[in-house]
Amino acid sequence: MKDHQAHERLIAGVAFDIPGMGYKNLKTHKIEGFEPGVARAIADILLGADGTLDFTQVTNEERIPAVLLGRADMVLSQLTITPDRLEQVDFSVPYYVTREGILVRKDSPIRSLDDLRGKRIAVTESSISIRRMREAFPGAPLAVTKLNAGTLNAVEEGNADAASNDLVNLKLMRKHAAHPDQLEVIDIGGHFPDKLYGVAVKKGRPDFLAALNAAIERLKSDGEIDRLLRTNIG
Template structure:
């Protein structure tokens, strides 16, 4: 009997611990925002002064590619060869284009494979490349400081950027669209006028939506945008369809909507003044188109965007 009384007392004590359900105080704390998230009202310029009009996607014509391990004396490529590795700025947060494989720890994706082809042309070995992870905002500063030889990171060629860095020919043609939660009612960019939209700082996407939406939130990485969308802190993400396809693949409760409303021509970023490296990279891209490598890389990574299109046609200014 004594044991039974003790058990009843323990049960009553357990049931009486804490307030009854009607008195439980609901949690109202807001979800934390990603580091360095900010609300912007205008797209910042990458450098002082207005960019002159230019034929942005016309690059330098390549010559014949030298054989691997036989780079011309005194060239930028010879300096890279002497070092023993190509240093390429890439992303690690954009699934399909440049991301870190959680199983292997390796950085993979369409952009990463383009960088590997440049290394292969210099060394005959695509593994002789050191990847440096860069955010969208870091791409130009890292090229200007010489921290990397090239940047291959969904980088749109613009007249504004050509004031600060050089570019290869176009290696991929993307376009900006919109990612929302399924059944949101938003069907394209025209539905964002009263919405909160997330973009990555330092991207052309910021310029393209800042005057079309109620609130623009800028964050360092596109995966930060996905988290904010999942937490209800933003209503949409708007950027290139290549990037959105990777985000949608990570969250089946999201969808890409609307038609492209911009043209985004991706180029390999090169430090300004290194024309020989620009011509060399263009030669690599020409070969990738001709021998089927470009189509094979597309098939490996970008089939969520549809069947492989023809590679972009090269345009040169000389």
């Protein structure tokens, strides 16, 4: 941590497109949501009141490269901890756990994972969901989007029959959709392992990782993580 204490600055990579989770408010230009809130709380502990936290937008595809290339000191962007990702970056202890879900129109006959067979599925590039859908339905027609919000748009515009994404993301996107009453989110997490979100950092920085883990454990024990969840997600 000495390098960051000296500069009193951290850069966090977060999503800008999911209200409640990670979002850039176009009216205020502020970065809002649960994960930016966690990043701010971490920075307060690691840097103190005089420290500076900056945000940079990362798409799913950009999350790990942002760490590897030094664009961000840490990335909090619905990044599930997986063995292959652990070969590229280090992860903090988990700060949130969610499941796999699908989003469909309410008048859709799709009600389960099996009902997706032969359907057009919207997924975000470089996501765990795209891996899972390819494995479950080899050769299925996938509508691949750059941003998570694109999966919602694909269903709303009729370009996909369902969107596969993290359950919490789908619930938040539905909540803030133009016509949420026309959409439904279905939990299919029983078919897959849970998704554990961790903070990604560059390898070879054990002091930073240890301080990051201590900060997250403190935020959990103090109830700050739960407060941020209630405030931003409900």
